[in-house]
Amino acid sequence: MRALTVVPQHADTAALTDLPDLRPDDGELLVEGIAVGICGTDREIVQGRYGWPPPGHDRLVLGHESLGRVRHAPPGGDFTAGDLVVGVVRRPDPVPCGACARGEFDMCRNGRYTERGIKELPGYGSELWTVETDYAVRLDPKLERVGMLMEPASVVAKAWEQVDRVGARSWYEPRTALVTGAGPIGLLAALLGVQRGLDVHVLDLADDGPKPAAVSALGATYHSRPVAEVTDQLHPDVVIEATGVGRVVVDAMGGTAAYGIVCLTGVSPAGRTIPVDAGATNRELVLENDVVVGSVNANLRHYAVAADALAAADPDWLAGLITRRVPLGRFAEALTARPDDIKVVLTLD
Structure with missing residues (x-):
């Protein structure tokens, strides 16, 4: 079978590799890969900035935003051949820490977790892959075109859960949400905000193209002005920050309504500095x-919420988030970002 592999922490080593066909172990599904989504993490791994191969191997199979169809399932289980499934990314550490022992492996305390296609486990970017039944999630068949959005949707589901849990420390009835960034995470965050009945606003740099159109079709409001101007107008109760841009993060923190919650989902690059009035920021927060809370990854509970959110969404709207579909043999095109991209998908069949 063909797989997209890379030598982690070595730039420009991405290649199509012929690997032996897989045989599932007891308790595993054998899955025909349909597609994987490409995100910034994949590009960082290809650039040699991130990633770890499985122990005893030089190369890592790339791809963590999975979508596939079950070819073989263990008898008597919850899955059958033909089911549309995605595989969960993270696995708990083997010690385990207290969080991992309780199924909260997205909150691992000691960093010994593993991740498919990222950290010490092969990814889903191959024509066949296996996954433990406990870490597979069945999708509604109508999501066949867009099911690879499940993993970023799970990240967003966790972010909203974190907002709810922080808000629950006192009376809390948010009305207005601002999402900074109109990539896949931002737009899916907006989707879940709209599904919650909030007045959702999305901010990004683009003045035209697929991003403003996607926000408008969702029934939300799009902005391309500086974030400080938008927060001065809206005073949002919630900000889901999905850019990782330092200036945007700081301005979002200073622009919420009282009892405001900022959930950071974008990872900022190190080494870039901006002037910040730390005293004023501290004063306002207090x-x-x-x-301000950070949120990354997702556990099984968040995947279930994401599956329900995608099933309830307009399939055509979801399909509009996928701006390019690239066959596996042309993987280099998928790994090269373009200015008008939202989600790029690498097809495996």
């Missing part, structure tokens, strides 16, 4: 009971 005096308004504001909260």
Whole structure:
């Protein structure tokens, strides 16, 4: 079978590799790969900035935003041949820490977790892959075109859960949400915000093209002005920050309503500095009971929420988030970002 592999922490080593066909172990599904989504993490791994191969191997099979169809399932289980499935990315550490022992492996405390296609486990970017039944999630068949959005949707589901849990420390009835960034995470965050009945606003740099159109079709409001101007107008109760841009993060923190919650999902690059009035930021956070919380990855609970959210969404709207579909043999095109991309998908069949 063909697989997209890379030598982690070595740039420009991505290649199509012929690997032996897989045989599932007891308790595993054998899955025909349909597609994988490509994201910034994949590109960082290809650039040699991130990633770890499985122990005893030089190369890592890339791809963590999976979508496939079950070819073989263990008898008597919850899955059957033909089911549309995605594989969960993270696995708990083997020690395990207290969080991993309780199924909260997205909150691993000691960093010994593993991740498919990222850290010490082969990814889903191959024509066949296996996954433990406990880490597979069945999708509604109508999501066959867009099911690879499940993994980023799970990240967003966790972010909203974190917002709810922080808000629950006191009376909380948010009305307005601002999402900074209109990539896949930002637009899916907006989707879940709309599904919650919030007045959702999305901010990004683009003045035209697929991003403003996607926000408008969702029934949300699009902005391309500086974030400080938008927060001065809206005073949002919630900000889901999905850019990782330092200036945007700081301005979002300073622009919420009282008891505001900022959830950071974008990872900022190190080494870039901006001037910040730390005293004013601290004063506002304290005096308004504001909260800034970071959120990354997802556990099984969040995948289930994401599956329900995608099933309830307009399939055509979801399909509009996929701006390019690239066959496996032309993987280099998929790994090269373009200005008008939202989600790029690498097809495996």
